[in-house]
Amino acid sequence: MVKVKPPVVELTLPVLPDMELAATKTAEVVSKHMGLNDDQAAEINMALIEACINAFEHSESDKQIEIHFKIKDDLLEIQVTDKGIGFDKSKVAIPKIEEKLGSDYKRGWGLQLIKELMDTVKFESTEEGTTVTMTKKK
Amino acid sequence: MSDFNLEVRKEGEIVVIKTSGYLNNVGGEKISEVCYKEIEDKSKFFLLDLENTKVVNSIGVSILIEIIEKLQDVDGKLGYYNLAPIVEKTFNIMGLTKYSSVFYSENEALEGIL
Numbered sequence: 001m002v003k004v005k006p007p008v009v010e011l012t013l014p015v016l017p018d019m020e021l022a023a024t025k026t027a028e029v030v031s032k033h034m035g036l037n038d039d040q041a042a043e044i045n046m047a048l049i050e051a052c053i054n055a056f057e058h059s060e061s062d063k064q065i066e067i068h069f070k071i072k073d074d075l076l077e078i079q080v081t082d083k084g085i086g087f088d089k090s091k092v093a094i095p096k097i098e099e100k101l102g103s104d105y106k107r108g109w110g111l112q113l114i115k116e117l118m119d120t121v122k123f124e125s126t127e128e129g130t131t132v133t134m135t136k137k138k
Numbered sequence: 139m140s141d142f143n144l145e146v147r148k149e150g151e152i153v154v155i156k157t158s159g160y161l162n163n164v165g166g167e168k169i170s171e172v173c174y175k176e177i178e179d180k181s182k183f184f185l186l187d188l189e190n191t192k193v194v195n196s197i198g199v200s201i202l203i204e205i206i207e208k209l210q211d212v213d214g215k216l217g218y219y220n221l222a223p224i225v226e227k228t229f230n231i232m233g234l235t236k237y238s239s240v241f242y243s244e245n246e247a248l249e250g251i252l
Contacts, residue, residue: 018140018162024193042224049195097203097233101210106203109196109232116231 009069013052015059020052023067027078030069034076034138043117044076044136050110051080051132058084058130075119075137086125140164146172149248152183158190165191166201173205182214183251187244189220199232206237215239219247 011026013019024045031041048067055065059082070077095108115121118134125131142165145156153176155169173184184205206216217239221229229235241247 018160020195021140021160021193039223042222043227045193046224046228049193053195053197095232097236100200100203101207101237106200107197109200113196113228113231117227 006073007071009071011067011069012064013067014064015056015061020049020056023048023052026067026069030071030076034071036076036136036138040136044078047114047117047134048078048080050113051078051134054110054132055080055082055084055130058082058087060084075135077133077135079131079133081129081131083129086127086130089123089125142168144168144172151181152185152248152251153181154185154187154248156187156189161188161191161194161198163195163197163201166198170201170205174208177208177212177214182209182212184209184214184216185241185247185251186216186218187220188218188222188225191225192222194225194228196228196232199228199234202234202238203232206234210237215251217241217247217251219244 009026009030011023013022027044027048028041031044052065059065063083066081068079092111095112100106114132114134119137120135122133123130140160140162142157142159142161147154155172157165157169159165169186202216209216215238219241221240226240229240239250241250
């Protein structure tokens with residue numbers, strides 16, 4: 001039996017302010033196509049915003065990031081890829097507001113938000129870039 | 139660039155800030171600018187009406203943590219109302235709701251923040 005590849009929506013974004021919102025517009029169309037509810041669509045948008053912001057921050061200003069939306073039978077898989085220098089996820093501390101209050105660094109919440117809002121998250125990082133793969137079940 | 143706008147009014151000793159647009163770093167800085175000026179002028183109680191802010195990012199919300207920190211120094215309080223479910227969920231994940239208050243109507247907010 002021939003295995004049919006899932007439909008894929010591809011998006012390439014330049015590293016420009018607020019361009020993550022262009023990704024959420026595409027995600028909204030894909031979520032609607034898949035019949036996801038409003039809460040699921042909003043969680044995907046928020047996770048996608050954070051993944052895009054991380055990718056932008058790891059990228060040179062003249063580079064682009066790539067997003068693939070894979071529409072599977074039972075879930076949506078989103079891959080966000082940058083061509084930055086990569087990062088070591090084990091060195092990213094779990095943020096706690098108790099520690100942020102009184103600290104000069106209030107940021108660093110993106111990965112935690114993505115983990116909380118999506119069903120699965122996987123990071124693959126090398127010196128040539130990082131891919132975040134996240135899924136949301138229908 | 140996305141537009142982010144503020145309307146500021148006073149209800150007695152409470153500063154009410156109604157936002158509209160994407161709460162990113164630019165939006166967060168606009169809110170903090172207003173709050174810090176009002177704190178200098180001895181205001182201690184702040185409410186954000188987020189009815190027209192349906193999308194946020196963690197950088198913008200991190201700036202709200204800075205405002206909470208400043209308000210702790212003056213025994214002040216920050217609260218929010220008219221939150222979209224995803225915004226409330228984001229505030230919960232980031233822990234803001236431990237140090238500031240979510241209300242479900244303007245009346246509840248105006249009574250509860252004092």
